[in-house]
Amino acid sequence: MHFNHFLSAYFPDPAYGAKRLFGDMLEQAATAERLGFRGVTIPEHHLINILLTPAPLQMAVRVAAETQRIEIVTSVVVLPNHDMRVFAGEVAQADILCDGRLTLGVGRGAFPYEMERLGNPVATSRARFEESLAVLIALLSEENVAWDGEFYQFEPLTIMPRPLTQPMPRLMIAVMVPEGIYACAKRGFHIQTTPLQGSQEKLLEQTRAFHRAKEELGEAGEALRLSLSRVVYAARDEADAKEKVALAHDYYSRFDNVFTGPGIVERGCIAPLPREQTIEELAANLLIGTPAELVERMGVYAEAGVDELILSSNIGQTQQEQLEAMQRFAEEVMPHFVHRPVCAPVADVA
Numbered sequence: 001m002h003f004n005h006f007l008s009a010y011f012p013d014p015a016y017g018a019k020r021l022f023g024d025m026l027e028q029a030a031t032a033e034r035l036g037f038r039g040v041t042i043p044e045h046h047l048i049n050i051l052l053t054p055a056p057l058q059m060a061v062r063v064a065a066e067t068q069r070i071e072i073v074t075s076v077v078v079l080p081n082h083d084m085r086v087f088a089g090e091v092a093q094a095d096i097l098c099d100g101r102l103t104l105g106v107g108r109g110a111f112p113y114e115m116e117r118l119g120n121p122v123a124t125s126r127a128r129f130e131e132s133l134a135v136l137i138a139l140l141s142e143e144n145v146a147w148d149g150e151f152y153q154f155e156p157l158t159i160m161p162r163p164l165t166q167p168m169p170r171l172m173i174a175v176m177v178p179e180g181i182y183a184c185a186k187r188g189f190h191i192q193t194t195p196l197q198g199s200q201e202k203l204l205e206q207t208r209a210f211h212r213a214k215e216e217l218g219e220a221g222e223a224l225r226l227s228l229s230r231v232v233y234a235a236r237d238e239a240d241a242k243e244k245v246a247l248a249h250d251y252y253s254r255f256d257n258v259f260t261g262p263g264i265v266e267r268g269c270i271a272p273l274p275r276e277q278t279i280e281e282l283a284a285n286l287l288i289g290t291p292a293e294l295v296e297r298m299g300v301y302a303e304a305g306v307d308e309l310i311l312s313s314n315i316g317q318t319q320q321e322q323l324e325a326m327q328r329f330a331e332e333v334m335p336h337f338v339h340r341p342v343c344a345p346v347a348d349v350a
Contacts, residue, residue, distance in 0.1 A: 114262030
């Protein structure tokens with residue numbers, strides 16, 4: 001099992017300053033590379049102060065300038081929010097400027113509050129996503145592409161520049177529903193998923209769906225990769241862990257508001273709402289604990305066939321606490337699951 005650090009851009013207090021926020025992300029990316037993480041992951045979200053990165057490819061290029069080896073993953077670019085004729089060229093440019101280290105994670109969008117205000121409601125975004133994905137793949141992998149579909153109609157054109165990575169940059173599909181995971185993996189796509197704050201059984205349903213598709217593909221599915229995101233925090237001690245679980249509970253009180261809730265947002269700031277899930281239930285599902293506790297609990301993830309665990313660990317703690325937790329994880333947890341020294345150069349990430 002490999003490890004990826006999620007640059008999640010949690011921004012509960014705008015007074016902290018966006019320049020400082022994005023500076024923290026760059027420092028975390030450089031730290032992740034130094035500590036031997038395989039990759040870093042960058043979200044795309046607009047209009048809200050959670051997971052705030054309006055231009056993930058811009059951030060990817062800047063991360064590439066601050067690092068040498070680490071894989072740079074989007075998780076995820078929301079395709080219905082982009083015109084593929086423009087976006088494909090932006091991907092090609094980012095692939096070049098990232099020296100081929102870019103992996104493009106894409107999805108249909110998850111927050112109704114955000115998607116509705118951008119004119120692409122989640123309830124009707126599936127068809128637009130599917131056509132956008134097909135157009136994007138064609139534009140990146142072929143020259144002289146014409147299209148006549150429901151959402152795109154255009155005469156033959158060629159996006160310029162052409163990508164550095166041939167026939168196109170690595171592509172992953174973000175999907176949470178087990179049958180959706182199965183269907184996308186069966187089509188030959190790498191998968192990004194997450195049980196969010198859900199139970200271990202939900203996680204196992206997701207991993208089983210992926211491996212069912214992979215097994216049915218046989219040799220054609222051997223190279224498929226399952227990346228799973230989960231809140232992970234290597235605490236100093238039990239008291240620190242308890243404090244971080246409380247922060248995570250507050251984080252999800254805002255996340256739920258725009259993911260499944262009413263979408264109460266004022267001037268970009270999401271209101272925290274009461275949660276049905278107790279702090280104790282949340283603590284049982286997330287990976288927040290001492291390094292020894294994490295080693296014990298993460299064995300299930302490795303046994304379930306998670307190829308890469310994405311550590312979503314920015315839940316409101318200070319930057320210094322975050323960097324120290326990354327160090328503890330790399331030194332005391334990671335060596336139990338990877339077969340290389342913590343600070344060794346990252347191998348081929350294809």
